[in-house]
Amino acid sequence: MTGPLRTVELPTVPPLGDSYRHALTAAAAGAVSRRVGRAGRGGATTTLPDVTLSAHGVQADAERLTAYQHLVGEPGTDVLPAGFVHVLAFPVATALMVRDDFPLPLLGLVHVANRVEQRRPLRLGQELDVRSWATGLRAHRSGTQVDLVSEVAADGVTAWRGVSTYLAKGVRLAGSAGPASEPGSVPASADDDGAGAGEATDRQPFEPPVPTATWRLPADTGRRYAAVSGDVNPIHLWAPAARAFGFHGAIAHGMFTAARALATVGAVRGESFTWSVDFAAPVVLPTTVAVRVARRDPATDTSNGIDTSTGTGTGTGHDLTVWDPRRRRPHLTGSVVPLPTA
Amino acid sequence: MARTPARSSSPAPSDPTSSPTARPAYVLGGNRVPFARAGGPYAHASNQDLLTAALDGLAARYGLQDEVIGQVAAGAVLKHSRDFNLTREVVLGSALSSRTPAVDLQEACATGVETVLLLANKIRLGQLESGIAGGVDSASDAPIAVSEGLRRVLLDLSRARTVGQRAAVLARLRPKDLTPNPPRVDEPRTGLSMGEHQALTTVEWGITREAQDELALASHRNLAAAWESGFFDDLVTGYRGLARDANLRTDTSLEKLAGLRTTFGNHLAAPATMTAGNSTPLTDGASTVLLGSAQWAADHGLTPLAAVVDAEVAAVDFVHGEDGLLMAPAYAAPRLLARHGLTLDDLDYVEIHEAFASTVLAILAAWESETFGRERLGLPGAFGSVKRERLNVHGSSLAAGHPFAATGGRIVASTAKELHARHVAQVAAGDDSPVRALVTVCAAGGLGVAVLLEAA
Incomplete structure (x- = not known):
């Protein structure tokens, strides 16, 4: 899959802080009109920007790489962790989401799933080309979903590909029907009492597995990940800001939780793998979560990574589960599966 | 696992050398201090104090005063950074000759047994004639580290050259940085104790x-x-008023053990079974083991007890x-x-x-x-x-x-x-x-x- 042909080169990678400031301003300005739009069931626009944003010569910063590795528990090698590549590509994707022709509001978007395909290792010092585009705008039971696709290439070869799926809760596409049961009902914001993906009811009830670890996540977890990732979305930084968006407190970045689970798999994941996660209930900070990162049971192997249809054999790879041990509900489920060697 | 041909063709199982190229290394004796519960009689004794007490007791028991031992190998799990040469410092403060070399070793709870293996192998290879293996830990006198924030500030401060740079570094300090970090007994990779x-x-x-x-x-x-x-009369030297292992409960019974509350596994699906009674407590103590070749033992009038x-x-x-x-x-x-x-x-x-x-x-x-x-x-x-x-x-x-x-x-x-x-x-x-x-x-x-x- 490639993005739209029309490519806009970004002269520099836009700082994320600017994007969020832009988004906050837009949110404030658009608060009234958007509410009117939703109430009137006119809905958001139905098209995505027909453009691929592109940034050249992106380089990892050694200092920031070290801080990232220490925070998520990756060994301090010169190989860029797959989650760190996401951090490098994220500003380009975000630049797309703050464009005026992007139909969903950046603030309030819930990260519900992330799929990364690490095809070959990327290293500190390499010049990287990042391309991002949006695709798959679609109605969802509780709003509208969209995929932000980013590809990172070195020496003209795509080495990393990420698909981040976001949900705009309560935002309806023009012309699409709302939930049949409660037409017109619009949740004000993300609801941290329910599964973020809003699909929990479609699944089997969650049975907590035997834990292999427990993570104590202090109140500043979001601020620490923001410092190394640049993702300064206010819902991760301070409880009052998060409450303004409907959460019970500051919530951990999904990509922090996912990156720590990936780090726990360790070097056995190999140099090329798919790393797929679904985010369920947000991790409200501070908290202690239960974790299981274990080799997948061949009997229950239901690979859900990208391109696993090609088959990677049974019993390879690791399953990731992060959950709330008291309320017995999942925060994250996913897998890390080796890519078949080409 | 690769084995040398000499090793894999090792003949008689009863041959304690197990390899034609090596000679036997023997345990000649040992000495420890009675083990104390954390916060007890050794509360203010350091690792160095405890290991010196055990080592001096060994020297006294086996007549090693002023003796140059081949090497002393010991270690501690909870270790202060100032104790980078703990064992050598202990030797210098002990009855042994100051010309006795020493080495520190660390392998968590297997530290003590690994020091025995290190010295026994050196003796078997002919690199040493004698050695003293040992280990010490004080849960009472555990090191406490400054917070990561304060540590970084202090390190950067030492590198700052101008008043302005120092002020900028100090300005990064936050009140929470002043909270010290006690040693963690959790596994670093899992967060589980x-x-x-x-x-x-x-x-x-x-x-x-x-x-x-x-x-x-x-x-x-x-x-x-x-x-x-x-049995312990020639294996233990009293210290700080303690003559027996303080954790020993001569009066305990199945009834008493059964009455204890569970301390671990209280949040698992299966019923918890682990209590303070069937888990080891945090303890202070030190031990030593005297090792030597047959010749060294004979020269010192000592009886080999067992071959490693x-x-x-x-x-x-x-x-x-x-x-x-x-x-x-x-x-x-x-x-x-x-x-x-x-x-x-x-x-x-x-x-x-x-x-x-x-x-x-x-x-x-x-x-x-x-x-x-x-x-x-x-x-x-x-x-x-x-x-x-x-x-x-x-x-x-x-x-x-x-x-x-x-x-x-x-x-x-x-x-x-x-x-x-x-x-x-x-x-x-x-x-x-x-x-x-x-x-x-x-x-x-x-x-x-x-x-x-x-x-x-």
Whole structure:
């Protein structure tokens, strides 16, 4: 899959802080009109920007790489962790989401799933080309979903590909029907009492597995990940800001939780793998979560990574589960599966 | 695992050299201080103080004052950064000659047993004639670190050159940076304490509360009997008013143990079974083991007690839940015995360090499991059973306490003494067959060590 042909080169990678400031301003300005739009069931626009944003010569910063590795528990090698590549590509994707022709509001978007395909290792010092585009705008039971696709290439070869799926809760596409049961009902914001993906009811009830670890996540977890990732979305930084968006407190970045689970798999994941996660209930900070990162049971192997249809054999790879041990509900489920060697 | 041809063609299982190129290394004796509960009589004694007390007791017992020993190897698990040369500092403050070299070593709870192996191997290779192995830990005098924030500020401050730079660095300090960090006993990669890890293993192997309490009771009874019989009279030197292991409960009973509240595994689906009674307490203590060649022993009028025949180390992947954190000895011991053509039935004594009662019971259960034997050990079936009357015969860590790095020395010295006594009795009865002991110690990080000792 490639993005739209029309490519806009970004002269520099836009700082994320600017994007969020832009988004906050837009949110404030658009608060009234958007509410009117939703109430009137006119809905958001139905098209995505027909453009691929592109940034050249992106380089990892050694200092920031070290801080990232220490925070998520990756060994301090010169190989860029797959989650760190996401951090490098994220500003380009975000630049797309703050464009005026992007139909969903950046603030309030819930990260519900992330799929990364690490095809070959990327290293500190390499010049990287990042391309991002949006695709798959679609109605969802509780709003509208969209995929932000980013590809990172070195020496003209795509080495990393990420698909981040976001949900705009309560935002309806023009012309699409709302939930049949409660037409017109619009949740004000993300609801941290329910599964973020809003699909929990479609699944089997969650049975907590035997834990292999427990993570104590202090109140500043979001601020620490923001410092190394640049993702300064206010819902991760301070409880009052998060409450303004409907959460019970500051919530951990999904990509922090996912990156720590990936780090726990360790070097056995190999140099090329798919790393797929679904985010369920947000991790409200501070908290202690239960974790299981274990080799997948061949009997229950239901690979859900990208391109696993090609088959990677049974019993390879690791399953990731992060959950709330008291309320017995999942925060994250996913897998890390080796890519078949080409 | 690669083996040298000389090793794999190792002939007689009873030959304590196990390799034609090596000569035997012997345990000649040992000395420790009584183990104290944390916060007790040793509360203000440092690791250096405790290890010096144990070492000076050894020197006094074996006439080593002013003696140049080949090398002293020791270590501590909870270690201050200022103790970068702990063992050498202890030697300099001890009765030994100041020309005695020293080395620090660290392998979590297997530190003590690993120091024995290091020196025994050097003796076997002819690099040393004598050595003193040891270990010490003080849970009372544990190091406390400054916060990561303060540490970074202090380091950057030392590199700042101008007043402006210093001010900028100091401005980064936040009140929470002033909160100190006590040492963590959690596994760094899992965040689970050792007890919580063991609770998972306990459930996995279906170890009951009753079985754990019975093992704990046996440990206290055996240790009490050993103290009563004077077994420790030439193995322990009193310190700071303490003459016996303070954790020992001579009056404990199954009823008392059964009444204790559970401390680990309280949040698992299965009922919790682990209590303060069937887990080891935080302990302060130090131990030493005197090792030497046959010639050195003869020159000093000392009787070899047991040969350090061989050892095997193992590690398990607890990070991904494939094995319990403390299960590595279940792998190390079968490999060690196989190398010598031995089975569990060939051992007169089996010492399995009692990190928790359920650690010992889970290892025994694994050895008795057909599935574990086939799938994990690559054997045709179960590895075998340990006769309980041969297990931890003079009590172990549940009763004595467990000052991490000091435990290996305690077990090796006691076991060597027991092996020798048994062998002497057997020979007197006209039986010169070998008397052997297996010692295993589990350690943080999924590590485990197994040692084969044979009476000299």
